Amino acid sequence: MTAERTDPGVLAPQPAFTSLLSAEPDGALPGVDTADQEFVSDLNLDQVIAAVAGDREQRELISRVLHRRVRDTGTLRYRHEIFRDLANPDLLAAVDVFGGRMRDVRVHVRELAKMRSAQQQQGWFLDAAAIYCDAVGALAASLTTLPIASRGLLAFRDYLTSYAESAAFARLAADTAACKKELGQVSYLVRIRGPRVEVSRYDGEPDYSAEIEETFARFAQGEANDYRVPYRVWPGMTGVGAQIVELVARLFPAEFGALALFCRNHAGFVDAVVDRFDRELQFYLAYLGYIRPLQAAGLRFCYPELAAGGKDIFAEDTFDIALAAKLTAAHSAIVTNEFHLAGPERVIVVSGPNQGGKTTFARTFGQLHHLVAVGCPVPGSAARLFLCDQILTHFEREEDIANQTGKLEDDLLRIQRTLLAATPASIVIMNEIFASTTLSDARFLGGKVLAKVVADDVLCVYVTFVDELAAYGPSVVSMASTVVPDNPAERTYKVVRKPADGLAYALAIAAKHGVTYEQLTRRLNP
Amino acid sequence: MKAHLLYPAADFDFTAELPADHADLIQDLELGTLLTAMAGGDKFRRDVSTRVLLTSVADEAVIRYRQQILADCIANPDVIRQMYDIAVGALRDKRGVWGFFSSRNPSTILSGAVNQLDVLVARLRQLRRLADEHAGSVRSAGLTALFSSLQRDLDDEYFETIAGHLRQLRFRDGVPISAQLDRDNSGIKYVLRSGSTRRGWKERVGIEPRSVYSFTLHPRDEAGAQALADLTARGINLVANAAARSADHVTSYFTMLQAELGFYVSCLSLHDELTARGVPVTFPVPGGNPPADNPPAGNPPAGPELTCADLRDTSLALRIDRVVGNDADADGRPLVVITGASSGGKSTFLRSVGVAQLMLQAGMFVTARAFRSGLCRQVFTHFIREEDASMVSGRLDEELTRMSRIADHLGPDCMMLFNESFAATNEQEGSEIGRQVVRALLQAGIRVCFVTHQFDFADSFRRERPDHTLFLRAPRQPDGQRTFRLEVAEPLPTSFGQDIYDRIGGWLGEGEQAPTG
Secondary structure (H helix, E strand, C coil), X not given: CCCCCCCCCCCCCCCCCCCCCCCCCCCXXXXXXXXXXXXXXXXXXXXXHHHHHCCCCCHHHHHHHHHXXXXXXXXXXXXXXXXXXXXXXXXXXXXXXXXXXXXXHHHHHHHHCCCCCHHHHHHHHHHHHHHHHHHHHHHHHHHHHCCCCCHHHHHHHHHHHHHHHCHHHHHXXXXXHHHHHHHHCCEEEEEEECCEEEEEECCCCXXXXXXXXXXXXXXXXXXXXXXXXXXXXXXXXXXXXXXXXXXXXXXCHHHHHHHHHHHHHCCCCCCHHHHHHHHHHHHHHHHHHHHHHHHHCCCCEECCEEECCCCCEEEEEECCHHHHHHHHHCCCCCCCEEEEXXXXXXXXXXXXXXXXXXXXXHHHHHHHHHHHHHCCCEECCEEEEECCCCEEEEECCCCCCCCHHHHHHHHHHHHHHHHHHCCCCCEEEEECCCCCCCHHHHHHHHHXXXXXXXXXXXXXXXXXXXXXXXXXXXXXXXXXEEEECCEEEEEEEEEEECCCCHHHHHHHHHHHCCCCHHHHHHHHCC | CCCCCCECCECCCCCCCCCCXXXXXXXXXXXXXXXXXXXXXXXXXXXXXXXXXXXXXXXXXXXXXXXXXXXXXXXXXXXXXXXXXXXXXXXXXXXXXXXXXXXXXXXXXXXXXXHHHHXXXXXXXXXXXXXXXXXXXXXXXXXHHHHHHHHHHCCHHHHHHHHHHHHHCCCCCCEEEEEEECCCCCXXXXXXXXXXXXXXXXXXXXXXXXXEEEEECCCCCHHHHHHHHXXXXXXXXXXXXXXXHHHHHHHHHHHHHHHHHHHXXXXXXXXXXXXXXXXXXXXXXXXXXXXXCCCCCCCCCCCCCEXXXXXXXXXXXXXXXXXXXXXEECCCCCEEEEEECCCCCHHHHHHHXXXXXXXXXXXXXXXXXXXXXXXXXXXXXXXXXXXXXXXXXXXXXXXXXXXXXXXXXXXCCCXXXXXXXXXXXXXXXXXXXXXXXHHHHHHCCCEEEEECXXXXXXXXXXXXXXXXXXXXXXXXXXXXXXXXXXXXXXXXXXXXXXXXXXXHCCCCCCCXXXXXX
C-alpha cells in the first residue's frame, strides 16, 4: 500500500503552475549558492538561516533558497508578490494549516510500512486520506474567497480549484468520511481474567470511577491531586492489541469490510503538484514565522526597491535581524538605524564609542544586501538596495592576537585578496580591521583601503576607531555611534550621520564625575 | 464535610501567607515562649497555633464563636483530645500503609489507595462513635454542629456502601474495560465498567445474548502478558485515580480536622500551664474601635477602647514566677506614650498589650483579670533591635527602611507598637522623625503605643493632644528599686539614667570621690 500516484481514477488537470520559488517555466531554482562564503557567518546570517529553517520538515530546501543569491529582478519580484499576498493573516493561517496537514499525511504514509496488523494499516491509511481531504478542501475554499494578486498563487489557485472539483477527488472525500464515521461508532468491551481475554460489543455498562469518587466526595476539602498516570503515547498496536482488534473486526464485519475496500480503491491519493506547492510554501512560512515576533515587537519590514544599476541606496528604521531575534526573545528593546547614500557617496566610515552599535550597524548593512537577493522582505520601513554580485566581509578575528606581526601580515594578505576580488558591483564590509595595530599604522593602512575602494567605486562600510578616516572626501560619509548626554555610560546604539568627534564622549564622562573645568572651578570656590 | 471550628461557616486557610511582618512580630513580642507552651513539643501544633494567632480576626462574632468552643474544650478536655488523637492516628495509619503517590502504574496506585481507604474508614468509624457518646455534653454552636454532622453524614448505610466498594475494587471477577477505535484502530478511551456481563445477560431476558470472542495468551508469551498488564493498567487508570483521590479526600478531611482541633488542643495545653503557674486567665471582651476625631453621639468615649486590669505579658508569665500585672484605661485615646525608668517594665507592658491583642483576635483567653480592646485590622511592631547596636552608622538607615516596609502594609484600623524607635540618632532628629511618623499614623486612624526615652518627642504630644493621649510612666521608687508597675503620669524631662549612673558609681567608678568644696 503506497500513496504514490497510481490511482487511475484521478485525472489531474494540466497544471499551468510550476513553482512558488521560480518564475521560470521549468521551475528550476535560480541564483548562486553562497553557503561556503565568509560573509554568511561574519554577518550572522548563518544564525538567521538556521533559525528560519529550524527543524522544519523542509529545512534543507529552505536553507538552500536562503543561501542562493539572485540578481534577476523578475524572480525577486515573483517572490515579493507571494510574500505580499501572505501578509494577509487569513491567507497565511489558511496555508499554514494546509502545510501542517500535508506534513501529517507524509508522516502517516511513511509509517504504514512499519505496521504489521492489517486493521491498523488500513485505519492509518484511512486517517492519512482524511487529513489530505481536509487539507485540500480547506485550502481550495480559502484560496477562492481570499484576495490573491501574486502570479505564483493565482496559478496554483486555478490548478487546485479544478483538482478539488474533479469527480475523483469528490469520491475520495465521500468514501473517507463514510468509513471514518462508521469506525468512530464502534465501541467494545474487553474483559481480562488472568491470561484470558474476552471481547464483546459494549452495552452501556456505567463508568465505575465516577461511582467511587462520588462516594468519597463528601470528605473533599479542596482540589484533590490527579493520580491518572499520563499515557501520552498510546501503545499503538501491540500483539495483544492486534489480536483484540481482529476480534473487534469480527464483531463489526460491515465496518471493517468497508475499510478494506476503501484501501483498495484509493491507493496513491496525493497529487504531485499539490505536494510540490506544499514543500515550496514552507520557505515563505518559515521566513514569515521568523520575522513575526520581531514585527510584534514593533519592528518594520519592507519590500526594498531593487537598484540594479545605480548606487543611490538607503534604508530607514532598519536593524540587525539576528540581534533583533535574540533581543526580542529576551524582551529587550531594539534600536533601529538608517543610512542614505546619494550622488558620489559610496563609503560609510563608522566611528564612535565602543559597544555603541558600530559592528551591528555594519552587519545590518550587509544583511540587507543579502536578504534583498533572496527575495525576502528586509528589516526597515523603507529601503532601496543594491543587487550586488558579491558581499565581501573582513571582520577582526579575536582569537589569535598572540603573534601580532604575523597577524598583521595575515590580515593584510586577506584584505588584499578581498580588495582584488571586489568589482564595482560588489559590497565590502570592513570591521575594525586595524584595531590591534598602532594608530599611525591604522591611519596609514585605513587610508590605503579607502583609496582603493573609492577608486574601484565599491560600496563599502568601514568601521574604525581612526577619526580622520571619516573625512576622506566626497565619496565618504561619516557616521558615529552615540551616548546618552547625561549618562555617558549608557549607549543609545544609534549610529547617526555626523562628523567623527571622539572628544564629546570623553567630556561627557568627565562631567558625570564632576571633573570638568567648570565643575571643578565651582566646587573649589563655593 | 467540614469542621468549621474557627469560622462559623468557613475553613481556616492554613496555607494562607502569614502577615508580611510576622517574623518581626514573633521576635518583638517574644511569641516563641507562648507558642512553645501551646505546641507541647509538637511541630504541627506549633505551626497551627502560629497561623491562628497571627491571623487576626476583626469580626466580633467569630471571636465569640471561638471563645465559646474554647470554653467547651476547657470544660470537656478529654473529648477534644480524643478527637484530636483520632485525626492524628488516622494520618499516622495512612502513612504506615505503603502509598502510591509516585507510582507510574495504576494497579499499584489502586491497591495502595484501597489499603489506605481501609485504615482511614476504620478511623471514620471511631469518629462516629465518639460523636454518638458525647454529642450531649457540648454547648457551643461549633462543636454541636460538628458532632451532629458526623452522626448525619457517617450513618450506617454509608459505611455499608463504602465496604461494598472496597470489596469490588479488588476485582476478583475480571476487569471489564470498554474501548473505542483510535485512528489506527488500536484501542483508546479505556474506561473501567462496573457490574458483570453475566448478570447483564440475565437481566436482558428475551434479547439475543451478545457474541463474545476470546483468546488466551500462551503461558510463555511474556510480551503478550506485559501488553495485557498495560491494557489493564490503562483500563483501571481512572478508577485508580478515583480511589486515590478518594483516599486523598478522606485524608484531607482528617488533615483539616487535625489542624482545626490542633488549635484548641494547643489552647488547652497553654491553659493548663498558666493555671498551674497561678496566672489569672480570662476571656477578653472585643471592644469598639471608632476613629478618635469623629466621636459618635452620646456618652461612649470617642476613639478606640483599651482597658485592662492586671494585664501580664503571657510569655514572661510562662518563664518566671510573680510577674507584675498592669492596669490601664486608654479608652478613647488612640495614642499611648510610655516613658520612665530604664528596665522599669515599659517594654514588658508594651509586649503584654500586643500579645493580648493578638490572643483576643485569635479567639483565645488572655493573661489578665480583665481586658477589653477595640478590634484592629493588624498589629505591627517596630522595636529597637539589640543586635544592631554595633553598627551605629547604619542603624537609623535600617530603622527607617523597616518603617518604610511596615508603611507598605499599614492602613486604617491597625495597631502599631513602637519600642525606642528612631533613637539611633540624636534626640532632636529622632524626635522630629518620630513626631512626623506618629502624626501621620494617627491621622490615618492607626492606634499607636510608643515606648520612648526621648522627652522632646513625648512632651510634644502632651502639648498638642493631651485629650487623645494616655501617658504611662515607669516610676522610680525612692530606694531606686523598680516596681515594674506603670503609673499614669506625664513624661519627665530628666532621664532615669541617673540611677543607673549612681549604681555603677558614675564616670569615676566606685573607688573614687568627687572633689569636695
